[in-house]
Every structure is written in structure tokens, then in C-alpha cells.
Amino acid sequence: MQWWGMTTINKIKNGLLTFERVVERKRYWRALRDTLTLLFPFVLIGAYVSLMNQVCFQKNGFFNHIYGLSHWVPAFKQLGVYTTMLSLSLNGLIAVIAAFAAANFVARSAQRDNLLAGLSAAVSFVMLNFNYAFFDGRPGNAARFLETNLGSQGIFLALLVGLVTGWLFNHLVRRPHVHQAVETQRHLLRRARNNWLPLVSGLLLFSWLGYGISFVSKRGLNGLFYQVFALPFGNPGAVLTAMLGTTLLSNVFWLIGIIGPVDYSGNSAVSTVQNLQYALQHGSAWGAPNPITLHTVFDSFANVGGPGMTLALVIAILWRSRNRNYRAVAKASWLPAIFNFNQPLLVGLPIAYSPLLAIPFLLAPVASMLISWTALKLQLMPPVVYPVGRTTPGFLIGWLGTGGDWRALLVSLVNLAVATAIYLPFVLLANQTEEGARDHEA
Amino acid sequence: MKRNWWKWLVGVLVLMGVCWPAYNWSKANVKTLKNAGRTRMAPVIMIPGSSATQNRFDSLITELGKETPKKHSVLKLTVQTNGTIKYSGSIDRKDNEPFIVIGFANNKDGKANIDKQAVWLNTAFKALVKTYGFNHFYALGHSNGGLIWTLFLERYLKETPKVQIDRLMTIASPYNMESTSTTAKTSMFKELYRYRSGLPRSLTVYSIAGTENYSSDGTVPANSVNYGKYIYQNQVKHFTEITVTGANTAHSDLPQNKQIVALIRQYLLAENVPDSVRRQNQRQPKQ
Structure with a gap:
């Protein structure tokens, strides 16, 4: 009986390991995992910043509660402002980095121009999160971008934009990209010429998508996502x-x-x-x-x-x-x-x-x-x-x-x-x- | 081995250094919560008209949120026919002026139903007071919601003596039901009239009528809204009637009508509205 149990466990174990290894070899899956690992230092610093900000220098932070930091730490309020700024800038823009990195890894795996692919994905992602309420002219809606979507909330969408952009670069450019040890202006201009098709089509695709979505959802594609994903949660x-x-x-x-x-x-x-x-x-x-x-x-x-x-x-x-x-x-x-x-x-x-x-x-x-x-x-x-x-x-x-x-x-x-x-x-x-x-x- | 021993000691000391003050803080926090209560909160409680649900005011709330710097959190209640309450949404801890919308599972028209709905409102109201412990509130009723409020204020509010209503605004509430007559009195009106002495003396009431033409907003006759004066005049501190005409004055459009939203902001919420809104509301000459 026990022997039978052990073999099943071993089977499951081996199955999982094989699955993990097979999945590792898929180009887009690898790009996804590599992107996440590349994000690690930023997310780690972001987490420590959040730790400082939300645990120590916010009114309802845990350490402020139990040690009364606001009473004896000098410049408590200024530290709160500074760490909030750090948190908003680091954690609040992480999805843009994710879009860049994902497209970068996908394009690199097929020897395409990874830098241009990454930049194009970052711009596309930001464009997807344009705040169309900006045109209403109301004073409160002046923000040009849906900033909440650019942070960790937007990572899923950013990865998707990165993968799609990378795919465009892999399939719309015929010649592989050759990295130069020293860039020349001539080569840089040739890069532009070689890659104009995926660049333009990516930007057009995501700008149209973003504009189209704005007629349905005020919070952009991300807002729509969250509405749908929140549906089962009555x-x-x-x-x-x-x-x-x-x-x-x-x-x-x-x-x-x-x-x-x-x-x-x-x-x-x-x-x-x-x-x-x-x-x-x-x-x-x-x-x-x-x-x-x-x-x-x-x-x-x-x-x-x-x-x-x-x-x-x-x-x-x-x-x-x-x-x-x-x-x-x-x-x-x-x-x-x-x-x-x-x-x-x-x-x-x-x-x-x-x-x-x-x-x-x-x-x-x-x-x-x-x-x-x-x-x-x-x-x-x-x-x-x-x-x-x-x-x-x-x-x-x-x-x-x-x-x-x-x-x-x-x-x-x-x-x-x-x-x-x-x-x-x-x-x-x-x-x-x-x-x-x-x-x-x- | 020696190094490990030190690590454990430091770990335990740090844990103690966190747990002990944390425990003290939680005790102190419970004490402050006990003493503070939620007395500073004064919710705006809204009741939709017949056959409308707890979601009736969504567009009004969005409309209000567009202009105000202050974010109001929204709690919605649905009172079932057996008196149990379903909740959705929540009130933010720091929000002193949340919106609460009360809907009824049986939201049908007619005097018998309105009488029942006033009783259900009382159930919901008591539950709210028990949960949130507020002493003051403002009320908004659209259509029959205004009648439910009136009945509740006349007959049931005294069951919660500590709580005071400051302002009530009714939008197109047919105090004389569907009657267009200026003389014939419906049984609904008679009931509201009979209990009128129960109305709180300190209350300020605004009754808004919408009119598409000279006689009605398409559903509720202007004459029926006018009957409110027989109930409120000489019973409450202030009673004001306002008639809104122009675009979007069909009965069901009224709660999100821009003019009425402006009136709600200035009179019910007592917001510090910009001069442009104030002028529009009061027709003051430009200075």
C-alpha cells in the first residue's frame, strides 16, 4: 500500500518537473519569466520603500501605531512625503518597465531589434492607459494618463502588450538584428528603416485599441479587465x-x-x-x-x-x-x-x-x-x-x-x-x- | 553552534520588542474606539421611488462625485420583505458624510406598499444607527421615496430618540398620489396629513417639482407635489418648494438633472459650491 503511494507521488513529482522543464523552453513563457526576474531588483527596492512608507511613516502604519513614531521621530511628516514619492515613482511605474522588458526578451530570443521593441512596447502600454477624460476639460480630470494602471495593477496588461509587440517585431522584420560593438549613426538609421513596420503597426494597434476602449470604459483596458475579473466577487x-x-x-x-x-x-x-x-x-x-x-x-x-x-x-x-x-x-x-x-x-x-x-x-x-x-x-x-x-x-x-x-x-x-x-x-x-x-x- | 544561539536570542528579543508594544497599542486602541464612537458621522440617506432598486441613484452619485473634491463612500441596503437586510458596498472609516441608499425587495407602488416600506425603512434605519452610531443625518427621496421618508419621520423616527434629521429633500414626490386635482384628497395624503404633527420641529425641507409642461413631469402631477405644503407648512422649521423646468425634466430623469444636482449640492449637502452654481440656484444678479 505504501509502496503504491510512493510511486504515485513519484509520478506526480516527475510529471511536475517535466512540465516545468518543458514550459521553460517555450519562447514566450521564458520571456515572461525572465521579465519577472528582471523586474526583481525594482520590485524589491519598491517593497522596502513601501515598508518604510506604509509601516513607519504613515499615520496608520504598524510601527507608528506601536512606537508612536510621529511623536518623536524628527521630520516625520517630511519623511512620509519623501517615501510616498519614492513609492509612487517606483511602484507606480513598474508596469511600464514590465512592458519594455517583456518585448525586449521576446525580440531578443529571435535575434530581432530588442531595444526598439522594448521602447515601442513601453510607449504602446502608456498609450493604452491614456486618460480620455482629459478632453472633458474638467479641472479635476487633468491627469493625462491613468496613473493607477501604470503600477503593479497593470503588470498583466503590460506583459501582454510586451509579448504582442515582441511578436510583431519577430514576424514583421525579415532580417535578424546584429548587435554592434560600437554603434554608428549609419547603423542606427538602418535600424529605424528595418523596424519601421512593427514599430508603426504596434503603435497604431494599441492606440486604436485604447481609443476604442475609452468609449466603453473610463478606466481604460485595465479598468475593463478589473471590472470583469471582479465580477465573480460578490x-x-x-x-x-x-x-x-x-x-x-x-x-x-x-x-x-x-x-x-x-x-x-x-x-x-x-x-x-x-x-x-x-x-x-x-x-x-x-x-x-x-x-x-x-x-x-x-x-x-x-x-x-x-x-x-x-x-x-x-x-x-x-x-x-x-x-x-x-x-x-x-x-x-x-x-x-x-x-x-x-x-x-x-x-x-x-x-x-x-x-x-x-x-x-x-x-x-x-x-x-x-x-x-x-x-x-x-x-x-x-x-x-x-x-x-x-x-x-x-x-x-x-x-x-x-x-x-x-x-x-x-x-x-x-x-x-x-x-x-x-x-x-x-x-x-x-x-x-x-x-x-x-x-x-x- | 554558538552563533546560532545568539541569533535565536536576538530573534526572540526582537519579537518581544514588537509584540509587547503591539499588545499595548491594541488595548489602548480599543479604549479610544470605545470612547470615540462614530458621532461625527452624518450620512446622507437616499430612498428611490417605486419599482426602482438600490442602484437607482448611481448616476446621481457619479454626477455628484464629478464636481466635489470630497469622495463619498456608498453603502447600499436592500430590505427583504421579512425585514432582513442585504448590504453591498461599504463606508470608509474616515468618511463623515457617506451616502447610504435604501431599497426594498418589495418596491411596488400604492398606499399599502408605501405603508409597509416605511416600516422596513424603520428596520433598516435602526440597524444603521446601531452599526454606525450616528446622531445626525440628511435624507433624500425621489418620487414615492419622499412619501416613505415623510411617513417615517412622522411616525417612526421617534423610536430612535437620539438621532436627529437636519434636512430632507424630496424630488417629485406625489403627496397626493396620481391625483391632478387641487381639491380631491387621496387616502395616502390623508394619512400623511393626519400624522403631520409627529414631524421633527427642527427639520428643513426642500420639495422639488419637475415640470415638462404646466401640469406634470410626465408621471407625477405638479399639483400632487404641491400638496406637500399642507403636510409640512407650520410643522417644520423651513419648507421650500422649488420648480425645475427645461431639459431632462421627465420624472425619471430628475435625480440626475444637472439643475437638481446643483440644488442637492447646495441645499442638502450644504457644500461650499462655486458662485456660478449659487447664482444658478438662487438667480442672484451678477455682481
Whole structure:
């Protein structure tokens, strides 16, 4: 019996590894993964900036709450302004870089003019996010571009624009591009002549698309995307299967770079406010009217380290991984992950577009939700009722949100342990991909 | 081994250094929340007319959002026939003037239904007060929504004595139902008239009538809107009737009519509107 079990596990294991290797060889898939890894340093710096900004120098930041930073740190307000600027510039334009990088990698894989392809994709992507309300002439709508779409929210669309532009360059240019050691003006001009067709057709395609979309959606193609992707997310109420389905879908979207189409508005949902009022009146979280909601089960217990329980992944990697890439990324990104910023892990490992890590990324939150749901149903712990900042370390949210109930902290730690156990086999599998790759190279 | 020992110690110390103040903060935070309540909030509660849903005011809310620097968050309620409430949307923590739209699963026309809807409004209102703990609110009713408000203010608001209504605006509310007559009184009007002494004394009321021609907005007769004065005059602090004519004055267009949006901004929301809007609303001579 056990022998049979082992062979099935081995089969699944080998299947996954083969799939991962086959997928690695596809040109566009590779370009996608390479783009994400190229983005890693920017996203990492962005995460540390967000960490400084949102954890320390914002009024509702976790460290400001607990250490009262605003009272004794000199120039607190100026630091807040400066770090907000950094955050908006770094994280707010990351999708433009993504569009550039994706087209760049695709064109390079077919020996086409990768630099021109990248630049063309970046311009196309920005054009796709033009704010047509600009022409209304209202004073409030003066922004020329839909800035929110240029940040991490827009990564999925940016990758798509990059891939399409790269495809255009690969198929509309006959001759391969030869890199010169020293560029001459003559060669640069020849590059323009060789590549005018994909350049012009890409720009035309995306400008028409953007203009067409503006008649349907005011927030551009991205806004339309988010509307469609947010459709399945009505309020799932207190039904476990509905909650599991909604959150699973939300995490799938994270995996492909559609970051947070769903705003559960956890702290301000009616059920949460009702719970809070009850707890304030009765002096206890026990017996709150809505013990089971997305906020009390998912927000508070299944997002340790950000969506996908990614802090568990960091622990699993630092503990047992021998994959040097994994270790390097985890060592750089554990600190933001503690405060629920997992974007460096998403693009660095990458988790996004990785068939191997996608499985635990989706399963771990489900396990956490089941455990928390059971604990709430059996009344082993009170529900989270008090407001807790978004940047509170994930494993403390249950504890602080219940007004300091030790049982909730225990559930959080159990969740983290179970999630680590779920990630561990996949992290160990990745050891083998590393070794396999090395064999391949050798 | 020795190095590991140090790492663990530092880790535990850091954890303690975070957890202890965090625990203290959460205790202190609960205490402040308890003392503060949400008394500064004064929502604008809107009720659509018959056969309209909780989404009826979406275009009005978009229209209002275009001009105002202040973002209003929107909460929508649907009261089921058994008195349970479905919520969608949410109120931002920092929003002191959120919009709340209350719709009814049974949103049919007719006196019997309107009587029921006033009771459902009371259920929803009490739930809102319990959840958000506000002391003041503003009310907006389109068409029969204005009648539901009137009934509620006359008969049920006193069940929540701590909460005060400051301003009510009704848009094309047929106080005498479909009657075009200036003398015949419908049973709906009689009921509203009978309980009028229950209206809060401190209330300011604006009743807006839309007219496509001299007699109606296509659905509600202007004479029926005029009957509001028999109910409100001498009962509330101020009662003002405003008639809007011109483009987009068909009954169902009224809530998003530009003129009426301007009136809502100045009178109901008491926004600091620009002079151009003020002049348009009050027909003041140019200075």
C-alpha cells in the first residue's frame, strides 16, 4: 500500500518537473519569466520603500501605531512625503518597465531589434492607459494618463502588450538584428528603416485599441479587465464554499499578475463594523453577530506574508532549500514579507507563472481558511473584531484583532506551520530542478 | 553552534520588542474606539421611488462625485420583505458624510406598499444607527421615496430618540398620489396629513417639482407635489418648494438633472459650491 503511494507521488513529482522543464523552453513563457526576474531588483527596492512608507511613516502604519513614531521621530511628516514619492515613482511605474522588458526578451530570443521593441512596447502600454477624460476639460480630470494602471495593477496588461509587440517585431522584420560593438549613426538609421513596420503597426494597434476602449470604459483596458475579473466577487457572505471559491480565484489572479482585483474593504465592511460595535458594547469579541466573514477567516488568517501565505514559503526556503536562486531571493525578501509585502517573491522566484509554486500558493490559504473556519465554528477562538492595520505582521493579526486573545495567536501559528508544511515538498522539488538544470548545462 | 544561539536570542528579543508594544497599542486602541464612537458621522440617506432598486441613484452619485473634491463612500441596503437586510458596498472609516441608499425587495407602488416600506425603512434605519452610531443625518427621496421618508419621520423616527434629521429633500414626490386635482384628497395624503404633527420641529425641507409642461413631469402631477405644503407648512422649521423646468425634466430623469444636482449640492449637502452654481440656484444678479 505504501509502496503504491510512493510511486504515485513519484509520478506526480516527475510529471511536475517535466512540465516545468518543458514550459521553460517555450519562447514566450521564458520571456515572461525572465521579465519577472528582471523586474526583481525594482520590485524589491519598491517593497522596502513601501515598508518604510506604509509601516513607519504613515499615520496608520504598524510601527507608528506601536512606537508612536510621529511623536518623536524628527521630520516625520517630511519623511512620509519623501517615501510616498519614492513609492509612487517606483511602484507606480513598474508596469511600464514590465512592458519594455517583456518585448525586449521576446525580440531578443529571435535575434530581432530588442531595444526598439522594448521602447515601442513601453510607449504602446502608456498609450493604452491614456486618460480620455482629459478632453472633458474638467479641472479635476487633468491627469493625462491613468496613473493607477501604470503600477503593479497593470503588470498583466503590460506583459501582454510586451509579448504582442515582441511578436510583431519577430514576424514583421525579415532580417535578424546584429548587435554592434560600437554603434554608428549609419547603423542606427538602418535600424529605424528595418523596424519601421512593427514599430508603426504596434503603435497604431494599441492606440486604436485604447481609443476604442475609452468609449466603453473610463478606466481604460485595465479598468475593463478589473471590472470583469471582479465580477465573480460578490459578497460571498458566510458560506464556506463561496468564500473558498472567491479567495482561490483572487489568488489565481495574483499568480498571473492581476494584483488584487478584489477589494474586500475588510475593515469597513458592514459585517465588520457590526462586529466592532458589538465588541465595544460588550467588552468582548465572543458572541459577535458575524463570526464568519471574509474578514475574520481570510483577511485575518490566510494572508500571512501577503496572499498565498508567502511567509510560509520564505520559512520553507530558508529552512530546507538548496536552490541557490531561491535562497538568494528569500534572503532579500523576508523582511517585507513579514509585513505582508510579497511582490518581490512573486517576481523574484518567481511564483507568478510558475506551475510548481502555483499549487502550494493556492493550497496554503485554503488550508489556513479551513483551520480558522473550524476554530471559529467550534468556538475555540473569538472572531477578529478590532481594526488592525494592513501592515501588521500577518501572524499577529488574529491576536491583535481579537483584543489579545492567545488562542487566536495559536491558530495563526498553526496556520503558518501547516502552510510551511504544504510549501516544503514543492521547495524540495525545486532543489531537483536546480540540479536538473545543472546536469543539463553540464 | 554558538552563533546560532545568539541569533535565536536576538530573534526572540526582537519579537518581544514588537509584540509587547503591539499588545499595548491594541488595548489602548480599543479604549479610544470605545470612547470615540462614530458621532461625527452624518450620512446622507437616499430612498428611490417605486419599482426602482438600490442602484437607482448611481448616476446621481457619479454626477455628484464629478464636481466635489470630497469622495463619498456608498453603502447600499436592500430590505427583504421579512425585514432582513442585504448590504453591498461599504463606508470608509474616515468618511463623515457617506451616502447610504435604501431599497426594498418589495418596491411596488400604492398606499399599502408605501405603508409597509416605511416600516422596513424603520428596520433598516435602526440597524444603521446601531452599526454606525450616528446622531445626525440628511435624507433624500425621489418620487414615492419622499412619501416613505415623510411617513417615517412622522411616525417612526421617534423610536430612535437620539438621532436627529437636519434636512430632507424630496424630488417629485406625489403627496397626493396620481391625483391632478387641487381639491380631491387621496387616502395616502390623508394619512400623511393626519400624522403631520409627529414631524421633527427642527427639520428643513426642500420639495422639488419637475415640470415638462404646466401640469406634470410626465408621471407625477405638479399639483400632487404641491400638496406637500399642507403636510409640512407650520410643522417644520423651513419648507421650500422649488420648480425645475427645461431639459431632462421627465420624472425619471430628475435625480440626475444637472439643475437638481446643483440644488442637492447646495441645499442638502450644504457644500461650499462655486458662485456660478449659487447664482444658478438662487438667480442672484451678477455682481
